[in-house]
Amino acid sequence: MSALVHKDFEAEGFAGRDLAELPVKYWVKGPSDYFEARAELIAQADRVYDGLIAAKYHVLRVGPTTWEGMVIYEPAPQDEWEFNFEIATEQVLFTQALQNVGNFAPAGQTAPDFKGSIGVTRDGIQGTQVPISTYAWSETHFFDRAFIDDSYRSILANCAGKMNDAVFRRFPKGDVIFDGATGSLSRRSEQWQVNYKFRRSPNATNLVIGNITVASKLGWDYLWVHYVEFPDITAGRLVKIAGSAHVDRVVNFADFNGMRLPQ
Helix, strand or coil: CCCEEEECHHHHHHCCCCCCCEEEEEEEECCCCHHHHHHHHHHHCCCEECCEEEEEEEEEEEECCEEEEEEEEEECCCCCEEEEEEEEEEEEEECECCCCCCCCCCCCCCCCCCCCECCECCCCECCEEEEEEEEEEEEEEEEEHHHCCHHHHHHHHHHCCCEECCCECCECCCCEEEEEEEEEECCCCCEEEEEEEEEECCCEEEEEECCEEEEEECCCEEEEEEEEEEEECCCCEEEEEEEEEEEEECCCEECHHHHCCCC
16 A cells, blocks of 8 residues: 655645744655655655745654654755855976076176076976965855756766866856866755866966967966077077977866856
8 A cells, every 4th residue: 555645734824924944744644664654755745835845854653554744844045055265376397487587607707598497407407396376166056856967967077177168257268177076965955965166277378488479378278398408609508498388288178058057
């Protein structure tokens, strides 16, 4: 015999009241086990009642196969979301200076001009660690249970580790990388809570590297420099300077609109 769940007639008297939390009584008939009775209450009780959503479920045995159920209805979240950000620095190896400020040598000698190359040795370019600004943020959004399915999880997986192919959160194409998401389903409210993580690396134009100007570079493209030996006539020696600069794409694009995040 299948379980029968029906609302107590007294509950109708609550309809229309301005309450932040509304308890509604149900009767569950048929199950002999507590967990089965509660599961039937969850499955058959109204998900929405008088504009409120079911949030908590309780059952109390009053007979061998009869249970008094109570469903607590609460207001549905209205565009509920959370936003967190972190601005910090990370150490990045610079082999090329933003500007060569000065070159100095012993009296009577001329210091070589490496055109901004940093830490030049006989064997190569050592560079130096430089702190650069970083910006990361996370967004937490709440969705109905049906919203997050295998298809949506596949969309998130396909976007992870990729950069935006169009303007996203006011940042231009190539500025933002999606670092992934974590989600959890509440048994109480039957809602998903999903946390999305992003980082920004600003796009750049007209980057000057020695005697070279790099016209443009997307934030998550990789810029590297090939150094060559070049005669410094004044110093009378060969020096290593930037001979060419190269921008390579190491991160693919993804359509972040596919994640269907609230604006």
